[in-house]
Amino acid sequence: MTNTTEAKDEPPYLRIAREIRRRVEEGELAPGERVPSTRGIAKEWGVALATATKALTHLRLEGTVETKPRVGTVVAAGPGTTSRGRRTPPSGTPAVPPSVRPDDQELTLDRIVRTAIDIADTEGLQALSMRGVAARLGVAAMSPYRYVTGKDDLILLMADTAFGEQTYPATPPDGWRARLELGARTLWSLHRLHPWLAQLSSLTRPLLLPNLLVHGEWSLSALDGHGLDTTELFDIHVLLFSHVQGLAVHLEREAQAEAATGQSEDQWMDSRAHTLQGLVDSGRFPTFTKVVGSFHDGYDLRLDALFERGLEALLDGLAPVIESGGRPRG
Template sequence: MDADRTGAGEPSRTLALLWGEPAAPRRGPARSVAVGRLVDAALGIADEQGLAGVTVRAVAERVGISPMSVYTYVPGKPELLDLMVDALYAGMARPDTGDRPWRERVTEIAHANRELLTRHPWLTEVAALSRPPLGPGVMAKYEHELAAFDGTGLSDIDVDASLSYLLGFVQSHCRSAHDAARAVTDTAMSDEQWWSANQPILARALDPDAYPRAVRIGAAAGEAQGGAWGASQAWAFGLARTLDALATLIEGRDHHV
């Protein structure tokens, strides 16, 4: 089985596909579909069935060609995943926010990435920050997001690190939100229903004398957010703290040169 992550394919072939370089002449019948149709089919399957549903056979059936024919377009699943991720990045909106304060620009970047990962939960499983598919979609996204730090006085290295820090928070949060949603689906119970069902044994097991902080703070947090973890509350709190940390770097000390 091919690795289900970006950057796992053969680099030269992947980059050629991402940038649309012409393929070497080949014998045999003319190709009947474009690579873009295979990517669109794979994206549809991933959104409907999750990443496990994206197989060469499934993509071939959706497009209407034989499984072996897929390999004449794309070498394998790793390269297909890179094309899928790059296509999603290419389709992201990139509004001009240059006249707004840096904190608003960075917040816009965070929300745009959260929206993308929420619409395509499987993306949190494959989009490796360390080995992104270096296609036109990734490069346009990177260029746009770097611009959010224009005028902050940060060095180039600190700008890159700040963006990675922000995107790392967004990806981690979205993965947690995806896991929480999947738990509800798998158990056919909401968080409120799960806690209610377990309340009797918890009341007996959780001794407030033995666990005073856990019982007191856990009860307060659970009541406030409807369970042990609330996605909206975690997002608001985490994003604010991430921005505060960046503000310390940008506004709180001399910058590197």
């Protein structure tokens, strides 16, 4: 039994790992069942995302958990499970999980990039580190550096790979509007799959990536040939991309905020009820008061619906400009 002094001096990530291991050993978590994500750990134990990541990395290295693409971190199966189907406590030197032993599959740049994307998708971009990628792959900490110079370069490779996951038909749909709708919805779906994409750059400092330019080429070619001058044409392209990015940026920010505060969106709003009521009672904002008062069950912020509504409004507004060749209608 761990004495009080040892427990007090134990690093937070080890305390967290020990508790998750206990849940596995006592059958609270079964093989293949998801364990708390970094965000879940940060919320439950009130620690930073870096500490949560370290705890999961420790559990991966000792073989208690493993990562499944598009699923997340789960209790590892295989040797070491008890008759009840649970894993036995690890002993001795932490072992690399059998599912990620380096001799099972040759380390390649593609594996490194795909593993990094999976970490960013399931844990958030803040959880990504070169050491964490190596740990998940079950290789030495410095091994990924043989293929990529560092985290910044890795993120660019991740983004280029993610933007290349969807492309466009060889024969485009008829009409500029149908083509722009397809382009915008394709980009939105990619940002939905990979929320961290919207965090990588600003409009003023765009990512210069071949697979991102595929989407730009689709948008620009849809607008080309309508008499727009090049500035008008590019302005419209940027405006449409900013609609996608401007909404998508909140996908990752909300997840980060929940991990940092330990509160869901609804809980955060509930905690501000007194402040909101004070604004309503002030009498200074009658229209705001009327609108807020009409939401008997609260306002549901639906980003997908806002994306579609905003896209429709943008294209409705741009239609006269595009169809008149950029010239005002007389």
